Amino acid sequence: xxxATSHDATSAGPTAPTFAEAIKVWARIGCLSFGGPxxxxxxxxxxxxxxxxxxGEQRFLHALNYCMLLPGPEAQQLAIYIGxxxxxxxxxxxxxxxxxxxxxxxxxGLSLLYVLYRDVPLVDxxxxxxxxxxxxxxxxxxxxxxxxxxxxxxxxVIAVAAFIGIYLFKIPFPIIILAAGLVGWLGHRYxxxxxxxxxxxxxxxxxxxxxxxxxxFDRGELDHATPSGPKALKTCAIWLxxxxxxxxxxxxxxxxxxxxxxxxxxxxxxxxVTFGGxxxxxxxxxxxxxxxxxxxxxxxxxDGLGLAxxxxxxxxxxxxxxxxFAAYRAPGGLDPMMAxxxxxxxxxxxxxxxxxxxxxxxxxxxxxxxxxxxxSAVLTAITAAVVGVVMNLALWFALHVVFREVxxxxxxxxxxxxxxxxxxxxxxxxLSAAAMIAMLRFKIGxxxxxxxxxxxxxxxxxxxxx
Numbered sequence: 001x002x003x004a005t006s007h008d009a010t011s012a013g014p015t016a017p018t019f020a021e022a023i024k025v026w027a028r029i030g031c032l033s034f035g036g037p038x039x040x041x042x043x044x045x046x047x048x049x050x051x052x053x054x055x056g057e058q059r060f061l062h063a064l065n066y067c068m069l070l071p072g073p074e075a076q077q078l079a080i081y082i083g084x085x086x087x088x089x090x091x092x093x094x095x096x097x098x099x100x101x102x103x104x105x106x107x108x109g110l111s112l113l114y115v116l117y118r119d120v121p122l123v124d125x126x127x128x129x130x131x132x133x134x135x136x137x138x139x140x141x142x143x144x145x146x147x148x149x150x151x152x153x154x155x156x157v158i159a160v161a162a163f164i165g166i167y168l169f170k171i172p173f174p175i176i177i178l179a180a181g182l183v184g185w186l187g188h189r190y191x192x193x194x195x196x197x198x199x200x201x202x203x204x205x206x207x208x209x210x211x212x213x214x215x216x217f218d219r220g221e222l223d224h225a226t227p228s229g230p231k232a233l234k235t236c237a238i239w240l241x242x243x244x245x246x247x248x249x250x251x252x253x254x255x256x257x258x259x260x261x262x263x264x265x266x267x268x269x270x271x272x273v274t275f276g277g278x279x280x281x282x283x284x285x286x287x288x289x290x291x292x293x294x295x296x297x298x299x300x301x302x303d304g305l306g307l308a309x310x311x312x313x314x315x316x317x318x319x320x321x322x323x324x325f326a327a328y329r330a331p332g333g334l335d336p337m338m339a340x341x342x343x344x345x346x347x348x349x350x351x352x353x354x355x356x357x358x359x360x361x362x363x364x365x366x367x368x369x370x371x372x373x374x375x376s377a378v379l380t381a382i383t384a385a386v387v388g389v390v391m392n393l394a395l396w397f398a399l400h401v402v403f404r405e406v407x408x409x410x411x412x413x414x415x416x417x418x419x420x421x422x423x424x425x426x427x428x429x430x431l432s433a434a435a436m437i438a439m440l441r442f443k444i445g446x447x448x449x450x451x452x453x454x455x456x457x458x459x460x461x462x463x464x465x466x
Contacts, residue, residue, distance in 0.1 A: 014053035016212045019087050023094055025052070026083065030098040033075070033312045037141075040075035040314070048082060048211075055082055055211040065379045066366040068386075071271055072355045073314035076100060080359045085213045088224050089360060096356055100348070103313020104320060108344050110307045111324040112337065118303075122458065129457025130306035131299070131401045132431030133450045137309055138397055140439045142390040145383075154194045155384035158183060162388030166283070167395065168414045173284050174273040176385055184381025188374045195377035227364035239357035244268065246349060259330040260346065262293065263323050267347050270319070271354040281316060283393040295326040298400045305397075310450060316351065323347025402429045427460045 017025070029047055033040040041064065048054045055063075063081045067074040076099045083095025117123050150156050158180055165171040187195035216222050247264035254260050270285060282305065289295045296304075304321035311317060327343025328336050369375055396417065399406045403419035435453050438444040444452075 014212050014215075016216065017052070017054065017086070019091070022083065022087060022091060023098070026079065026095045026098040029079065030100070031102045031312055033099065033103070033314075037073065037075045037315060041078065044075070044078060044082075053209065053211045054086065055213040056209055059211070059214055063363075063366070065376070066362070067359075069379055069382060070355075070358045070362075071273060072351070072358065073316045076314045076352070077355050077359055080356060081363055082213070084359060084363060085222065085225065086216075092356065092359060096352070096359075100313050100317070100352055103308075103311040103317050104348055106311040107308060107313075107317045107320050108324070108341065110311070111321050111340065111344060114303065114307065114321075115328060115337070115340065121461070125458045125461030126454045127299075127303050127306065127457070128427065128461060129431055129453035129455065130450060131302045132428055132457070133435045133446075133453035134302060134306045134309060135394070135397045135401050135432045136435035136439050136449060136453075137446055138390070138394045139436060142387065142394050143440070145390060146387045149380075149383040149387050152194060154187065154191075155380070158381055158384040159387040159391070162385040163391050164388075166389055166392045168416050170415050172273075173281075173389065176389065177382055180381045180385035181378045184378040185374060187381060188377035192373065192377070195380050196373065225364050225367045227368050231364070232361055235357070235361045239353070239360065243271075243350065243353040243357060246346070250346075258332075259327055259343070263326050263343055263346050264350055266293070267319060267323065268350045268354075271351055282318065283389065283396050285319065285322065286396065289322050289326075293326065295322060295329065298406075300325065302397060302400060306450070309446065317348075319351050320344045320347050398432070401425075401432060427457075431456055431460070 025047060029040075029043060033043055045060065049057055049060050060082075063085075064074065064078055067077040067081060070077055076096055079099045080092040080096035084092030087094075114123075146159065150159055162176050162180065165176050166173065184195050210218070213222070217225070247261070247268055250258070250260045250264050266288065270281065286298070286301045290298050290301055301318075301322070304318045304325075305315075307321060308315050308318035321344075323346060324340040324344040327346075328340030331339030334342070399417055399419050402425060403421075403423045404425055405420040405423035406417050407420060408415055409418050431453055434456070435449050438449050438452070439446070
């Protein structure tokens with residue numbers, strides 16, 4: 001007997017999980033959350049909506065839309081949100097921490113191994129293939145998001161405008177997001193059908209069901225989800241010091257020019273101004289980390305993304321890799337490995353502490369705004385703009401993977417990055433094309449594609465000269 005039939009027969013609805021049961025499920029999700037934000041959200045949907053019915057589809061999607069609007073990793077924030085709904089603040093903390101801890105530990109280990117063995121020819125050959133596969137992963141993610149977001153010509157225009165703005169005019173990402181939100185709000189007023197949310201129904205057109213959270217709302221058991229001014233002030237009083245206190249201490253201890261203050265300040269700023277998920281964030285972070293601060297090279301940034309793609313947890317864990325290198329190359333009086341590890345921990349802290357703050361502060365108000373069509377229109381437009389930003393990231397990766405040299409050309413107020421054609425790496429081009437065919441045409445998964453590309457990179461390096 002299926003789950004749906006059992007519930008229909010008893011009319012009792014799904015059973016609320018104990019806190020211990022929830023911990024087991026969140027740990028399972030944290031260890032299996034491969035595949036970037038799309039794969040992680042799909043995993044949570046299957047575990048929480050379809051298999052266990054802890055939350056109904058409409059409320060799940062409403063929470064997801066809010067998390068997509070926030071700066072930071074939307075998949076982790078969605079876990080915090082649902083954990084908070086079911087078991088209050090402690091539930092949100094456990095769900096959010098278990099979502100990132102497995103991947104963070106793996107990523108730290110990979111960062112250490114990368115430093116120790118990066119110059120070994122075999123490792124260099126592996127990353128030749130990994131970079132090609134990463135490019136395919138980013139392109140596939142962009143296409144997947146576009147299929148969901150670009151429902152009409154207006155959404156396509158917003159996506160194209162976002163791409164042109166960030167690629168040709170170097171318009172800051174936050175301005176693009178704010179402009180898209182304004183377009184969505186105006187669109188709701190003057191053309192509401194164009195900017196209306198797509199709407200969702202269950203699989204095969206099945207009607208919406210009520211999950212554990214929905215039934216708890218109906219019974220009036222979720223008073224913590226009711227917004228109030230005093231609760232909002234209390235949240236700010238607790239979480240702002242948790243987030244920014246270490247940054248202030250480091251600034252007072254080491255000064256504004258130290259790498260610790262730079263890491264804390266830069267990634268704290270990213271936590272506020274970077275919207276649209278990991279793929280949208282990376283183009284902005286890569287430019288600053290490579291060109292502004294000189295913490296690592298473009299090739300190393302792509303290597304870091306390749307490592308992050310192979311670990312569970314949010315893709316934004318690649319920032320941990322960046323923070324590791326920043327401190328490793330400016331260790332002061334510390335051992336470089338120790339400095340790098342501390343830099344990774346600091347990056348994790350200022351990247352993920354704000355995620356809990358955004359949810360605990362804003363989620364009660366978001367629950368109160370369920371069904372607000374103006375908010376839905378704003379989110380619809382922002383999602384379309386994110387498509388353009390992700391495509392810009394795909395182009396940035398393509399240029400740096402396939403060509404050994406890329407230059408920024410300024411002309412009539414434009415500043416596009418263009419490749420030096422004579423620097424073409426044909427091996428990377430061939431591997432990238434093969435990886436895209438594997439993922440887009442034959443629907444081969446990300447991990448098998450990464451492994452196959454890495455093996456192909458070894459063969460190319462062994463028998464063919466670049």
